Amino acid sequence: MRVFLVLFGLFASVLARHNIITDYHESIGIPLAQKIKQAESAVDFDGSRIIGGTPSLLGEHPYAGGLIISLSLFRDSVCGCSLLSNTRIVTAAHCWTTSSTQARQFTVVLGTPLLFSGGTRVVTTNVLLHEGYNKINLNHDIAIAVIPSVSYTDYIQPIALPTDTTNNYVGTWAVAVGYGTTSDAQTGIGFLKIHG
Template sequence: MTRLVLLLCWVATVTAFEPIQQRYHDNVGVPLAEAIRQAELSTDFDGSRIVGGSPAALGDYPYMGGLLMLLDDGRTSIGGSTLISNTKVLTAAHNLFDGFNRAREVTVVLGSVHIFSGGTRITSNVFELHSGFDIRTINNDIAIITISWVNYNNVIRNIALATGSNTYAGSWAWAAGFGKTSDLGSASPDLLHARLQVITNAACRDVFGSLFVIDSTLCVSGANRINTCIGDSGGPLVADNHLIGVTSFSSGRGCEANLPSGFARVSAFNSWIRARM
């Protein structure tokens, strides 16, 4: 009885706030992967947004890694990652396990503005999810993937990690990814980017609640329908040439709802990451 009461209280608390998107691979990653593959094959596709963003040029984000995930059931899903050293990339933990589907192997795509073609492609099955990752609340949504050594060049290079106590609230940052360009629109075959403003965690908690937004969360406003979108999960959020966030969650009402999106705050995980580099 006690467990039932606690569960009901937890559900009531969660439903009092904006829902976040769940079951990533079934609802997002797998169908989006096929849509992007088809878009890359199309000769007349005109993709133009993350949501409210624009296409990125090759070399604009040399640390950006597309992520193709082979799931246990044989399906392919899609996400993003960030190169932090010659042998390590960061991504969201829910990319590797969303509570229902687990990735058994990933392909990191570096040095390309297309995820299904071009660039340097490195396959790995060596990854570690943060031990505190909670799929119910998306807390500690960060993971590290080990890849074979990759040399740096003009279009492939690591990025520095955020450190210290700077919350970046009010700062402008850039997000990049291969996710959808709108809630109902087609997939883009291109790497897209958008400029987003970081907000306080207090403002983000007012939307999603304290179960989902903890000290190690970072949020952007999503105002003016400019935001990360489904499929961008695990990708970078960058300010002052430092990685400050790993794309984690958005509202269950969609990417164009003028609501915040959440990221794993890199400075909060700096020691955990460096211990594995």
């Protein structure tokens, strides 16, 4: 009976485990790039079609940036990033490489609420992945990209890194910002923020 309970518990835990999407570009990035590009080029797009979030004002999050990722076969994908300095951004390693897709270059988009137009745009292929990045389970899913120097403006600033050495942020409010949608249904498009 104990063996049955242990086996049942293991089976239940496997079923309850959240599936990790290891091919970000095919599953999310490429379709999202197409949807954002279509929405931004629509005549009636005012940037406010966001589900569960609110549109961000230009300059409200000057450290936030977007990535237009050039893949093989002339396909584009998208990701987000944060500006660390005038020559460095931080992003997810899966934005550069997955188990089945390798990016050719990043176009880093800064200082604009639109991903496919406006703002400051710089191109890089100099992407440094965390040495422990695992494409299968996405452990250490972080990368730094070296970019040509960008000038700071009211709309482009580095992210303020924490100075608290205890790293205890329990009960602290956070804001998520980026281009795209705020639900799996992908019905809202634009540069958005979510408080939570």
